[in-house]
Amino acid sequence: MEKEKKIKPTKELPAGFEDRQEKELLIRDFVISNIKEIMINYGFQYLETPSFEYTESIGKFLPDKDRPGEGVFSFKDENKWLSLRYDLTAPLARYVAKNFNKIPKPFKRYQLGTVWRNEKPGPGRYREFLQFDADYVGTKNLQADAELCILISEILEKCGLDKDDYTLKISSRKFTEKLFEKLNIKSKDQVLTILRALDKIERLGWDEVQKLLGKGRKDKSGDYTKGANLNIEQIKIIENALKNETPENDDVLEIIKIFNAYNFKNFKFDPSVIRGLEYYTGPIFEVNLNFEVKNSKGKAIQFGSIGGGGRYDNLVSNFGNLDYPATGISIGLDRLVFALMQKKDFSLKTVRPIMICVFNKNNTNQYIEILNKLRKANISSEIYPGEGKLKKQMEYANKIESPGVIFYGEDEIKKGEVKLRNLKTGDESSIKIENLTNEIKKLI
């Protein structure tokens, strides 16, 4: 043994994984309880599936490699690859295929769960995050699609967003299909490149996207992206098609008709909505926030969409011969919470305990007596959990934002009363023990 070094374990977290503190968690709880209420209201069933699936079940099996594709966290278990789920839709398809004879048809379910993506994290983008997902499986009725849009709006507004804080955009895969016909483009590669370029309009603007449709584009850092090599006439055709504010597609028109029946108005037809590449087959939806979101250093960041979805009519059929249509929508809850935290008029009250100071350990029994009284009255409370002088105890109480501390030292015990100090005002008063809980309730 030559150089036996003391190895300190790192305190850093893997990239894209975050500790989450109380404020964020409370807002998250608030969001989740709103979601549950609305989902019940809309008649959805609640479902949970495991974090791990067989890699092949969630569509990540690459037959020519012995390792699953990047993008998922995987490990090999007894010769079979397992992966952490990367969304809740793939597990739903698996669930439906597995339980096909049990479930009602159509099947409406919602799910809340953590998903993992093994990719480069960015501002507001993590590798572990909470997703909400609602789907209709087994119906081609576009009322399902329409209801999903209405429902997602209702969720956002119930969580405190105003109508103009977000934009719900709808389009359809049929729009781009038609466009490619018009352009006479058949190469699959070129189609994909064009779709990817169009997907960036929101972020980069038309001028930059135009470069991506043509030769290519150099970004701020000097990195170069190859374009789709369209000619000027073709780009012009796309530009004109995108300007078309009135949808021509049957499915979008139908959905808008249904929106009208629901008296739902807060949506926009936007043909530049692309989302995913091969997965969707019909109408697609996306929700973007309209207010600025900042990172931890106060810098405004590109926030992207907080949710979206669409119709995917052949996902379930991958598991067998079932031809089974579906449509779904999902929200990235952590991102929504992150944004909500920055809405200036948004705050949730956190409950902090009343603290009983420790003067003398011999009086612990008396302290506990008071503590029990408070806790029985449902008042969050604690005996100072550390060791040390009063000053230190006060500093602690201040740090945890306790609304008040109780002094119950020798003098007070003798008199049968306690001293209650309001930590916001600094006021202090002597109170008979019988009146204590009432006095404290006034203070919190």
Add this chain to the structure above:
RNA sequence: GCACGGGUAGCUCAGUUGGUUAGAGCAGCGGUUUGUGGAACCGAAGGUCGACAGUUCGAAUCUGUCCCCGUGUACCA
């Protein structure tokens, strides 16, 4: 993946053209009246300067490789 910028104390950062004992603020610890917090004072402590290799009499500082973080970009079911 590609491009650019960073890794110095628990945290935020300073560190001149390479020069010997690497600095500050905050936090923490100990005091300043052993019963009173929300930026009071004093003191001590705290670092293989991201890792490894190289150049040099001498490296936090220069070179190379790697790792990690940030931002943009690409990919993204």
